[in-house]
Amino acid sequence: MRRALIPLLALACGLTVANLYYSQPLLGLIAGKFGVSEGAATVVVTLTQIGYALGLLLLLPLGDLVENRRLTTRLLLGTAASLLVAALAPAYAIFLVFSVLIGVTSVVAQILVPFAAHLAPASQRGAIVGKVMSGLLLGILLARTVSSFAGGLWGWRAIYFISAALMLALAVVLYRALPQRPPSHAARYGSLLRSVLELARSEPALRRRAVCQGLLFGAFSAFWTGIAYELIDEHGFNQSQIAVFALIGAGGAAAAPIAGKLADRGYGSRGSGGALLLAALMALLAAAGHGSVIVLAVAGVLLDFAVQAHQVMSQHEIYALRADARARINTVFMTTVFTGGAISSALTGVLHHRYGWTGACLLAAGCATAALAVWAVARWRASTRVREAAIR
DSSP states (O other): OOTTHHHHHHHHHHHHHGGGTTTGGGHHHHHHHHTOOHHHHTHHHHHHHHHHHHHHHHTGGGGGTSOHHHHHHHHHHHHHHHHHHHHHOSSHHHHHHHHHHHHHHTTHHHHHHHHHHHHSOGGGHHHHHHHHHHHHHHHHHHHHHHHHHHHHHHOTTHHHHHHHHHHHHHHHHHHHHSOOOOOSOOSOHHHHHHHHHHHHHHOHHHHHHHHHHHHHHHHHHHHHHHHHHHHHHHHOOOHHHHHHHHHGGGGGGGHHHHHHHHHHTTOHHHHHHHHHHHHHHHHHHHHHTTTOHHHHHHHHHHHHHHHHHHHHHHHHHHHTTOGGGHHHHHHHHHHHHHHHHHHHHHHHHHHHHHHHHHHHHHHHHHHHHHHHHHHHHHHHHHHHHHHHHHHO
16 A cells, blocks of 8 residues: 555545535525426435445446456546536436436445555554545535535536546546556356345344444435525525535544544444444434524534444444455445435435424434444344353
């Protein structure tokens, strides 16, 4: 691992994953342009996340089969093409189709994270993955701010043109900078996909971590899908003000390197429980204090902190399971995560329409509480096994 690669990988992860979130603060503008309701516009977020989940399931396993540098650059070219067509889309149906394709091809970030884990020495894996993840998380959290500013200045299509150009530039830079990594797996594609299912069946720690993070990402998606409507309808925000509000969420990216170091020192399980509890409390705080923008901002940044800390700790544990199958392990993990996010986004549109911001927050709190319950049951079972072994 050359030190110069760490910030480059972080930047690449951030720029690519941001494509999934550009639409969230622009839903009002998109709805107005295509003449659809706000509820119908929310479908953009859901379909983009569904596309990402499909990409994770069908394309991410190729990281264990295809030379990683070549796979990364080809996917970036596909992302650039999809963004360009979406920017030019004359009809809402066309825009939705290419929103799905943007999601499918944006899995580059999830190829690069296990790539970083491969390059990192074992004793520093958590810290290095945490640094790369901090770039990915900044991309998630700053995407809304950047797209809000761009939408306010030049219209909602501008961010799609800008990102298409960035994907092309990134493809060139990564092709020149990344070392070649030909995976050792030599099976056919069908066998590769079947092995993904086998990993999910045979690794209980992977299943547990995936389910918890999927539920937690559902809480994250419920909050950030509904917040734009809340800020516009209840607090009178314009696009620029929404952009500033979204900027506060970037503070949550500080969780990644901290969580990575804690995981390296053996505190991953207890830290995960604390992150899940914090997320549940912040969702309830957002519901109770929705009349105050300051309360919403505090809840947002601490919710982001909890989600990102839990993800880094989860990845530290699952990447240690099978060094030869990290891309496929990441497939199980991230497909579950973004499936949870897509389902939550769809439910948020329905609940927000019927019950307003309170409905979205209670969905977020319910997701985080369910994840905390899964964690608590796993801890109890682990402690029971330890006691039984001591008695024997």
